[in-house]
Amino acid sequence: WTPIWYFYRSMPFENLIDLYTSSDIAWLTPIRDGMNLVAKEYIATRTDKTGVLILSEMAGSANEMNESLLINPNNFEQIADSLNEAINMPKEEQIARNTLLQKRLERYNVEKWANDFMNSLINQKEKDQTNQTKRLSVDLMNTVMTDYKKAKRRLVFLDYDGTLAGFHNDPQKASPDEELYKLLDEISSQENTDMYLISGRDKETFTKWFLPKKYNMIVEHGVWISQGGEEFRMLENVKKDWMEKILPVLESFVDRTPGSFIEEKNYSLAWHYRKTDPDFGQKRAVELNTVLTSLIANDDLSVLNGNKVMEIKSSNVNKGRASMRVYSEHNYDFVFAIGDDWTDEFMFQELPKDSVTIKVGRQKTQAKYFVDNTKNVRSILKRFAEKR
Structure with a gap:
């Protein structure tokens, strides 16, 4: 009796089928996997519908093979329990599970996958056509700039992550660069212009990055506010016992x-x-x-x-409430807000209808306009920072 056969090589498909049909259990534990066709091939070869599939939940095929025994390959106790369950699983249960799996495999063949991909592309094109949000074109930006320049008092809200700066695996490393500091300095110093950085970031990070610059800031989605370089004060009374x-x-x-x-x-x-x-x-x-x-x-x-x-x-705290508090302090005739996240939707929704609201990205939004990425945001800021 040879308990383990170890093959570290490719194998003709016929021999592979022989292995599938002679194995009582298929135990597949990828930590990262796009699809894992071996899992599907094993089920497809079980003509008598017996056999047990143990499959990593990190395999792409796990989403459509729920009748298998799904495991986290990093959880050794769960693996041991699943092996024990597989060894002792009654044939009736094996057949019931594999019957469902085989029926699904018959439906989800390569033609269906290809059609689903193509239909998804077509549907996306149709969604783009029905989207009411307009791309901020050169002509539209020129109109915005005309309104910006002739305004008597301006209010500008700028989200940070995903808008002014790109995302980073470590949020603390997504710090502002010199170009951004220069642009923000130019805008915040303009006469009759109130610029606010409005973010979900914690106040300690923004204190370190921006307080010496004396920018106006709203952080933690509207809990704290700092104006003109003053220390942060609470804008909303919230609890933290939860x-x-x-x-x-x-x-x-x-x-x-x-x-x-x-x-x-x-x-x-x-x-x-x-x-x-x-x-x-x-x-x-x-x-x-x-x-x-x-x-x-x-x-x-x-x-x-x-x-x-x-x-x-x-629930009482959001960017919409915070931005409207600031808006009510003065008689603004130009309001601008830009953000990339759905937390910014509260702001887009609450601000006056004639505000210029911009979404970074092409997700569904309450904003009037959209731009594709942070590079486009920098271009807008450069226009605002131009000397009049």
Whole structure:
């Protein structure tokens, strides 16, 4: 009896089928995988519908093979339990699971995959046509600049991450560069212009980066405000006793999702998953969103799903409320707001209808206009910074 046969080489397909049909268990544990056709081939060869598939949840095929025993390949205890379950699984259960798997494989063949991809492209084209948001063209930007120059008092809101600066795996390393400082200096120093950096960032980071510059700032989605270089003061009274209940939940997801980490702010918690495997991270994010939604139902909290980050904060705090507080302080005849995240949608929605609102990216938005990336944002700032 040879308990382990180790083949470190390619194998003719006929021999591979022989292995599939003679194996009682297929145990496939990739840590990163686009599809994993071996899992599908194993199921397809089981003509008597017996056999057990143990499959890594990080394989692309795991999304459509839920009847297999799904495992996290980093969780050794779970692997051992699944092996034990597979060895002792009754034939009736094996047949029931594999019957469903085989029917799905018959439906999801290569022709269906190709058609789904093509239909997705066609649908995207149709969505673009029905999107009411306009690209900020050269002509539109010239019109904006005309209104900007003739305005008696201007109010400018600038989001930071994904707008003024690109994303970074470590949020602390997405610091402003010299060009950005120069542009912000030019705009903030213009007569009758109130410029606000409005961000979900913590006040400690913005204090370090921008307080010496004496920019106006709103941080943590509207909890804190600093005007003209003064120390941050609270714009909203919020509680933080809920954080003790939510933090252990986020920690458990960090343990189960390699590459993710928690950012603890003064009055909110953020779970970052930019450094995780993209598909696996998104899957965990959906799972976490479900868990959090049930946990915070009665706590007056909300979950913000940002770009590779999920943040839990008080429902009473958002960029829309904060921006309107600032707007009400003076009689502004030109209002400009730009941001990339859905947290900026509160701002786009609340500001007056004649405001110039811009979304960075092509997601569905309440903004009037969109630009593609941070490079386009820098071009807009350069226009604003021009000497009149």
